[in-house]
Amino acid sequence: MSLKEFKETSQVLNSRTLHLVTYLSTVEEDRKRVETEKASMVENLGMYRGQLEVSRQCQDDAVKQRDALANEVAQLRMELQQVRDDCDRHQLQVQTLTAEFTQYKESTEKSYYEWGDLTSKNDELEARCLSQSDQIKTLKDQLMTAEKKLQMSDLSTMERRTEYEGQKKQISELRTRLADAEFKLIEGEMLRKKLHNENLELKGNIRVFCRVRPFLAEDGSNTEGKVISYPTSMDALGRGIDLVQSGQKHSFKFDRVFVPDVSQEDVFEDISQLVQSALDGYKVCIFAYGQTGSGKTYTMMGKPGDPEQKGLIPRTLEQIFKTRQFVQPQGWKYEMQVSMLEIYNETIRDLLATNRSSSDMLRTENGTAGKQYTIKHDANGNSHVSDLTIVDVRSANEVSFLLERPLIAGKTQMNEQSSRSHFVFTLRIYGVNESTEQQVQGILNLIDLAGSERLSKSGSTGDRLRETQAINKSLSSLSDVIFALAKKEDHVPFRNSKLTYLLQPCLGGDSKTLMFVNIAPDSSSAGESLCSLRFAARVNACEIGVPRRQTYTRPSDSRLSYG
Numbered sequence: 106m107s108l109k110e111f112k113e114t115s116q117v118l119n120s121r122t123l124h125l126v127t128y129l130s131t132v133e134e135d136r137k138r139v140e141t142e143k144a145s146m147v148e149n150l151g152m153y154r155g156q157l158e159v160s161r162q163c164q165d166d167a168v169k170q171r172d173a174l175a176n177e178v179a180q181l182r183m184e185l186q187q188v189r190d191d192c193d194r195h196q197l198q199v200q201t202l203t204a205e206f207t208q209y210k211e212s213t214e215k216s217y218y219e220w221g222d223l224t225s226k227n228d229e230l231e232a233r234c235l236s237q238s239d240q241i242k243t244l245k246d247q248l249m250t251a252e253k254k255l256q257m258s259d260l261s262t263m264e265r266r267t268e269y270e271g272q273k274k275q276i277s278e279l280r281t282r283l284a285d286a287e288f289k290l291i292e293g294e295m296l297r298k299k300l301h302n303e304n305l306e307l308k309g310n311i312r313v314f315c316r317v318r319p320f321l322a323e324d325g326s327n328t329e330g331k332v333i334s335y336p337t338s339m340d341a342l343g344r345g346i347d348l349v350q351s352g353q354k355h356s357f358k359f360d361r362v363f364v365p366d367v368s369q370e371d372v373f374e375d376i377s378q379l380v381q382s383a384l385d386g387y388k389v390c391i392f393a394y395g396q397t398g399s400g401k402t403y404t405m406m407g408k409p410g411d412p413e414q415k416g417l418i419p420r421t422l423e424q425i426f427k428t429r430q431f432v433q434p435q436g437w438k439y440e441m442q443v444s445m446l447e448i449y450n451e452t453i454r455d456l457l458a459t460n461r462s463s464s465d466m467l468r469t470e471n472g473t474a475g476k477q478y479t480i481k482h483d484a485n486g487n488s489h490v491s492d493l494t495i496v497d498v499r500s501a502n503e504v505s506f507l508l509e510r511p512l513i514a515g516k517t518q519m520n521e522q523s524s525r526s527h528f529v530f531t532l533r534i535y536g537v538n539e540s541t542e543q544q545v546q547g548i549l550n551l552i553d554l555a556g557s558e559r560l561s562k563s564g565s566t567g568d569r570l571r572e573t574q575a576i577n578k579s580l581s582s583l584s585d586v587i588f589a590l591a592k593k594e595d596h597v598p599f600r601n602s603k604l605t606y607l608l609q610p611c612l613g614g615d616s617k618t619l620m621f622v623n624i625a626p627d628s629s630s631a632g633e634s635l636c637s638l639r640f641a642a643r644v645n646a647c648e649i650g651v652p653r654r655q656t657y658t659r660p661s662d663s664r665l666s667y668g
């Protein structure tokens with residue numbers, strides 16, 4: 106190292122030493138100041154510690170005070186809640202009491218008014234009581250008087266009672282005698298009917314029932330009383346009819362006269378015995394005679410669709426099938442067959458034929474094709490029509506169905522011509538008793554004849570005239586037959602018309618025959634009614650023979666056939 110450098114370095118070191126000495130003195134001053142500050146701070150720390158201790162004590166006191174206050178607050182809250190609860194309860198009590206008070210107030214007001222009312226009523230009652238006491242007094246006096254009178258009248262009642270008992274005894278005796286007499290009368294009536302029937306059977310005449318239909322709207326304003334009346338004398342009651350025509354009264358008597366309001370059921374009741382006879386093996390024939398619109402169809406068929414107004418044909422069938430079931434336990438078995446025909450312009454039409462048409466009738470009339478429908482009589486005196494459809498029937502319903510068939514088949518034509526044709530319904534009954542081997546063969550003919558009006562009344566021309574002439578021919582043949590029978594002539598002209606030839610077994614001999622003569626009540630029909638009644642009277646007087654029952658004992662393997 107050079108001196109220069111040495112010097113420069115020594116100068117730097119000297120300045121640094123100087124600087125260090127200065128710095129050391131500064132540090133010494135700082136240390137002294139810090140020492141002083143530290144002493145002061147130690148002094149302050151002691152003071153602060155004292156203060157901290159005091160404030161700690163204060164804080165403890167404050168905590169204690171706070172806890173005490175918190176307890177106090179909790180206590181107060183509880184008390185407050187209790188007070189609130191009490192307050193609510195009191196409020197409720199107050200509300201209840203207020204409501205009760207209002208109620209009491211209202212009822213008190215009401216009671217007050219009622220009380221007022223009751224007071225006035227009480228006053229009234231007291232007044233009434235007073236007046237009634239007076240009345241009671243008066244009544245007591247009257248009662249006394251009445252009791253005295255009663256004692257007197259008791260005596261006379263005793264006398265009357267004895268008298269009454271005597272009369273009661275007499276009445277009871279009379280009642281017994283009356284009942285006896287009534288019983289005898291009924292017995293007598295039954296005997297009379299029986300004898301009458303026997304008498305008729307012995308006489309063998311056709312029975313005639315007359316039925317007068319009610320007035321209809323289309324009869325106009327004529328009244329029944331003007332032309333028809335019914336005698337009320339004992340012997341003609343229910344059997345007589347008087348008709349006034351041109352100022353002259355004509356009286357008739359038949360087996361029965363049905364006035365207009367007699368029901369279908371009551372009419373049937375009178376013929377049900379006759380129907381029964383067919384099951385016993387008799388030939389039964391019921392026919393309705395009368396002018397057009399007099400009620401023949403109504404009597405025989407009734408009004409379709411109205412059970413109360415069912416006519417004789419449906420009722421008869423119902424009864425026959427009912428009886429058939431009833432006698433089954435006694436060993437009777439029946440087979441039945443139905444046929445239905447119509448005689449129109451002296452031509453027979455088969456009403457049960459299937460595929461029946463108007464052309465069928467024409468072909469038959471010409472005899473070129475179709476069926477012949479020839480009437481024949483067998484050895485038993487039964488009528489048979491060749492080619493006629495015969496249907497086996499097992500119930501009234503099956504027959505009802507068959508009865509409806511012609512109506513459905515040829516509605517227009519049939520209805521137009523029905524009043525100008527004779528309708529013949531035939532039920533053949535074959536019965537056999539399995540236990541007694543007895544057989545019966547009955548026939549039931551139910552006939553609705555064509556309208557019986559005369560040519561002058563019908564006013565017909567053309568086809569209608571031919572129809573009327575044909576009807577007249579068959580009906581006049583019927584009357585010719587009847588009159589020949591009545592006069593017991595050797596020759597009875599049954600063959601003069603198809604109708605009489607078909608009915609020959611019924612008219613000529615051993616059948617039970619009933620004729621209904623139907624009468625229209627209006628005065629414009631009086632002429633026709635008189636003709637019908639006259640004809641019916643002659644029929645009634647006509648003797649045709651004694652009805653004969655057709656019974657046989659069954660040969661070992663036979664079954665009756667109807668030809």
Ligand SMILES: Nc1ncnc2c1ncn2[C@@H]1O[C@H](COP(=O)(O)OP(=O)(O)OP(=O)(O)O)[C@@H](O)[C@H]1O
Pocket residue numbers: 317318319321365395396397398399400401402403404408523524525555556623
């Ligand atoms: N007893 C009765 N009760 C109530 N109505 C009746 C009675 N008799 C007949 N009539 C009514 O009188 C009308 C004529 O009767 P219905 O057709 O039976 O006469 P009809 O003699 O058969 O005539 P047609 O010869 O034209 O066949 C019908 O409307 C029928 O309902």
